[in-house]
Amino acid sequence: MNATQYAILAYAVSFILIGGFAMWSWLEHSRLTRSGRGRGGF
Amino acid sequence: MKSARVRIVGPVYGIVTFCLLAAVTGMMVWWTPREETMGDVQKVFYIHLPAAINTFVACFVVFICSVMYLLQRRSWWDDLGFAAAKVAVLLASIVLLTGMIWGRSAWGAWWQWTPRLTFSLILWLLYVVYLMIRPSIESSQRRALICAVYGVIAFMDVPLVWLSTKLLPDIHPKTISMAPEMRLTLLAWFVPMTMLAAGLIVTSMRINRLQRAASEPAEELDEPRLVPAGGQA
């Protein structure tokens, strides 16, 4: 692997982590709010 | 009213952050010049450094929340601290992985016991432990207390970890001479990364609050009911 490929790998890994976390948060959040049991956010 | 505002502000914030992230990625790929000796892998730095700085910020938030929890004993602080710790671990993972990938390209090895790699590994471990111990403590009050004390002690540990890793032999690049375009790109990357960290902390915090509310025996609560936060419509 050359330097460019390593750079692509690094960004891919980072974006997967961020995207995964954001997606999970979003799903969890909408699941919790839709279930209607949630009271008061902050 | 509150829920309506959240319903609009949340997605708008998310979309803006996403667009900015896409913009700086494009800027980094097509506009920023390639570093001569290291090649393209040097560009890892543009996500690496903002992620590292935001990790510290998130750890600091954990620390503040821990202190506030110990002073006030409000579950609110525990939830915010937990959210910040999650984001700290996410960002620390990015720092660690990008660092390792860069090291593999520059030194030909995934891992070297250099001060900075060792430091980010220990930092990552410190906050992974914060997350890992939580499910194994049943009493929510006990959990919040243990995590708060841990959050304080762990943050105090950070400078000592840094100083102790200084005792290891260093082959890390100390100063990098950057072209003006590079410096601008780095600065630009700070904006979406910081927004991302803040947004994720806030979202996680909301999830924690909702989960706590859902797990409470609602019928036994005396306190006046608050308006449901999320859209029930």
Add this chain to the structure above:
Amino acid sequence: MTRAIRHITMLTLKDLRIEARGRQTIGLVVVLAVLIVVVLALGLGSGGGSGGLTATAILWVAYLFGGVLIFEKTMAVERHDDALAGLLLAPIDRGSIYAAKLLANLVLMFALALVVTPVGIMFFQFDLSVAPGGFALVMAVSMIGYAAVGTLFAALTSSTRLAGGLLAMLVFPITLPVVLISTRVLANLFEHGTSLAGSGLALLIAFDLMFLAASWLVFDVVLEA
């Protein structure tokens, strides 16, 4: 002040008396630590590493696990039959309870080190005679820091189930710098003959002071709820 010292002495002696009567902790801990050293010695093919650094690293593994067991056991004495509530109801400073527990833990840890260190040195052909004083000093200072953190978290986790595993999880990452510094300082001392006056020992002392102070402050809060 003299009152606090009297309380601390009394509490420490009480812990040591209970330990002397049952000898439940120290026997268990010493055997565990010796087992760890033996397992690692066999695993490394007896002296596979390069002398000093390997020996100290392996001794540290033994101390770490032995220490966790000591912290957990001495705190279990208080949780058993809720004797801790008796202490909390007495008009004594909570800091004294912490200080006494720390002292008792340190006495037991030093006892452990006294037995396990020769075993480790023997198995790894480690020449201690180069700087025995330096070795003892560095290890003692490191153990104070380790016990300071361990005592605090033992008090926190003792009321949960899973006390032991949880304690190790909490204490190990926080005390990693202690292990790192002390092994580096000892490696320098034994392999390059560097003097102890360097930054390493100062860092260890800084760690001790910082965590002693923090634990003293936080301990008040820890025992409630």
Add this chain to the structure above:
Amino acid sequence: MTARLTIQHADIPRFTQAGAIEARTGQSDSRRVLRLAQSESAAMLPAVHAVGVHKVLDDRPILRDLTFDVPAGCYAALLGANGAGKTTLLRLLSTLTTPTRGELEIFGRNSRRQGALIRAGIGLIGHQSMLYRDLSALENLVFFGRLHDLSEPGVRAMDLLDFVGLVDRAHDPVKTFSRGMVQRVSIARALLHEPRLLLADEPFAGLDAPSVDTVERLMAQLNEQGMAVLLANHDVRQSLRLAERVLVLRKGRLALDAAASELTVEQVLREIEQR
């Protein structure tokens, strides 16, 4: 044993091993187990004064809006189903925890700010013995006596062991004791510093009949000598027999607060069990 001792066996019956009681011939009634009430003007203050006390544990309200008084020298029984909040209330009163909201005063001292002063005036008998099982009864009492800064902890400890009828077992480790004997040592431990309020959390749980009788009598004697007693209990009949006042907790709320003489067992049971 000399006259300067705080505890004398003057008007106190002695307890034999089996728990039976043999009254001893009294000497002078000026000697008492406790030198309290009569001398102190503070004794006019209520032993417990609670106003709107709330306690939240693990995000669950355990105690809600408790407002009540226990006068000095009163023998009060605290009744309630399991989980009604009896233990939590006793832990609050003994300053092991503080109220989430509301004000709590013990002999006029605020539980949040004057914890140390309160602790000097209360004795707690908990679910568990609060003793070190590997130490002997005497060692335990001397140790806790020293923590309370008693001038002669050894003498005081022996006197109290005499009071609870365990002198001949003083040097045996607590772990060799029966449940009833452990409970008696617990009582001695709680009395070391001459408290004016005794908090007892189900002291009869797990005791055999003679031991129950012994513990009942010990507490009655202490009350006669001016000590306020708050007894958390689940036996309604027994509580009505022993106490002057009855407090009933239901789901963390005060459901009943009345003189024991005005109540029947059925009434109290109804209050405890009401859904």
